[in-house]
Amino acid sequence: MKRYLKLIYASIAVAITLSSCSSSAPEATADTPSPVTPVQITHVSDSSLAEYVELSATSAYLEKSFVKANINGYIEKANVGTGQKVGSGQTLFTLITKEARSIGNTINKLDPGFKFSGISTIRAEQGGIIVQVNHQKGDYVQDGEALATISNRNSLVFLLDLPYELNQIIQQNGNLNVLLPDGTSLTGAVSGTMPAVDSLAQTQRYIIKVSSGKDIPEGLIAKVKLSKISHPNAQVLPKSAVLANETEDEFWVMKLINDSTAVKVNVKKGIENSSRTEVLSPKFSKSDRIITSGNYGIADTAKVKIQK
Numbered sequence: 001m002k003r004y005l006k007l008i009y010a011s012i013a014v015a016i017t018l019s020s021c022s023s024s025a026p027e028a029t030a031d032t033p034s035p036v037t038p039v040q041i042t043h044v045s046d047s048s049l050a051e052y053v054e055l056s057a058t059s060a061y062l063e064k065s066f067v068k069a070n071i072n073g074y075i076e077k078a079n080v081g082t083g084q085k086v087g088s089g090q091t092l093f094t095l096i097t098k099e100a101r102s103i104g105n106t107i108n109k110l111d112p113g114f115k116f117s118g119i120s121t122i123r124a125e126q127g128g129i130i131v132q133v134n135h136q137k138g139d140y141v142q143d144g145e146a147l148a149t150i151s152n153r154n155s156l157v158f159l160l161d162l163p164y165e166l167n168q169i170i171q172q173n174g175n176l177n178v179l180l181p182d183g184t185s186l187t188g189a190v191s192g193t194m195p196a197v198d199s200l201a202q203t204q205r206y207i208i209k210v211s212s213g214k215d216i217p218e219g220l221i222a223k224v225k226l227s228k229i230s231h232p233n234a235q236v237l238p239k240s241a242v243l244a245n246e247t248e249d250e251f252w253v254m255k256l257i258n259d260s261t262a263v264k265v266n267v268k269k270g271i272e273n274s275s276r277t278e279v280l281s282p283k284f285s286k287s288d289r290i291i292t293s294g295n296y297g298i299a300d301t302a303k304v305k306i307q308k
Contacts, residue, residue, distance in 0.1 A: 039294035039304045041256065042238055044284040049234040051271040052225045053169070055160060057178065057208060059220040063155035065128070067148040069141040071120045073097040078137045080148055084130045085215075093122040093147055098140075128152045129215065156216060158188060160224055161203040169226050170206060178210055179223040186210045186222075229271050234278040241292040242269060242277045253279075254298065256289040256306075264300040 077094035086092065100118020132149040135141055158178055162170060170190060178186040188210035197204050208224065237253065244251050251269045254262040270278030284290070294304070 036260075036303045036305050037294050037298050038307045039254075039262070039291045040307050041289040042241060042292040043286055043290065044235050044237055044279065044288065045286075046233055047236050047276070048230070048232045049236055049271060049273065049276060049278050050227045050230040051273065053166065053228055055162065055224050055226065057158035057160040057222050057224045059216050059222065060157055060159050060218055061128075061131075061151035061153075061155050062157055062207075063152035064131070065124075065126055065150045065152065066146045067092055067122060067124065067150065069093075069095060069143055069145045069147055070122065071095055071097055072142050073100075073118070073120070073140070075135055075137050075139050075141065075147075076119065078133075078135070080130050080133055082130055082133050085127075086124045086130060086150065087127045088124055090124045090127075091121055092124055093135075095120045095122065095141070122147065124150060126150065126152055131218075151218070153215070156210060156212060157191070158208040158210060158222055158224070160206045160208055161198070161201065162206055164197055164202050164204055166226070167204060169228055173226050176208055177225050178208065179225070180216070180220065181222070184214075186212055188224075231271060231278060234270065235280070235283065236276045236278055237290060238292050239272060239275055239277050241290050241295070242267065242279070243295060254291040254295040254302070255284075256291070256304070259306065260303055262291055262295075262298065262302050262304045 073095045075093055076096045078092075079090075079094075080086065080092045097118035097120075128150040130148055131151045133147075134149075135145075135147050141147065174189065176188045176190070178188045180186065188208040190206050191209040192207040194205040194207075241253055242251055243253065250266065252264050252266045255265045256262050265282070267282065268280040270280045272278060289306075291304070294307075298304070
């Protein structure tokens with residue numbers, strides 16, 4: 001009888017243990033839905049694309065004329081100031097000889113027909129801007145001494161120091177775009193080059209002639225863009241549509257295969273500018289939808305939602 005009771009107790013214990021294990025087992029969870037990434041799309045287009053190199057150029061006035069005294073004497077009038085614009089033939093200085101200043105009108109009073117004045121007028125031979133004034137009213141000057149310096153407004157150029165390895169590029173550029181710091185864009189052309197190369201920097205100086213309707217100060221640094229490569233019928237995408245790995249030796253885009261799924265497509269990249277990138281291969285259809293926003297970091301065959 002005791003043996004029979006022990007068997008019953010053991011059976012009850014095993015049943016209780018199995019029941020507790022069954023109740024503590026976790027319930028099966030439902031499958032977690034895949035995340036959906038909001039994206040914006042674009043399409044490929046055929047467009048002319050060029051790759052540029054940007055260099056600095058400095059403004060300068062190549063032609064400067066010196067206003068010189070034509071007699072020995074004193075400056076009686078000085079009608080110029082630094083920074084002043086002058087026109088061709090404008091009176092700049094009036095000189096009076098030492099003798100005329102000493103005797104005044106005495107000779108004319110003695111003999112009115114003599115018409116002695118001893119005064120000489122100095123005029124500008126060409127229009128421009130006064131960049132330097134050497135003498136003022138009352139100074140004594142000698143014949144041939146420089147009184148002022150005029151920069152010819154029509155001689156404005158930009159001096160471009162071009163690395164010698166790029167000298168073939170500038171020959172391919174007919175008209176050059178000269179961008180000033182205030183956003184003004186000027187059209188220029190190479191008018192000459194210096195026959196020497198800087199021994200340290202290995203740069204050669206080119207003279208870019210520009211036409212400008214406004215006065216540009218000397219020494220102003222502008223940007224000049226030179227076209228290195230030009231592809232007239234390139235397959236292009238916005239720059240944000242083309243992704244790359246850390247070493248930038250592999251490139252790809254995310255292409256929609258339907259309204260909710262994007263797949264990774266490896267591409268071969270060509271030239272690019274600040275906003276667009278050329279895709280050499282594969283050739284996409286104009287109807288292919290390429291992700292341009294929301295594509296960073298998503299996996300191949302990702303779930304997406306197109307945003308308008």
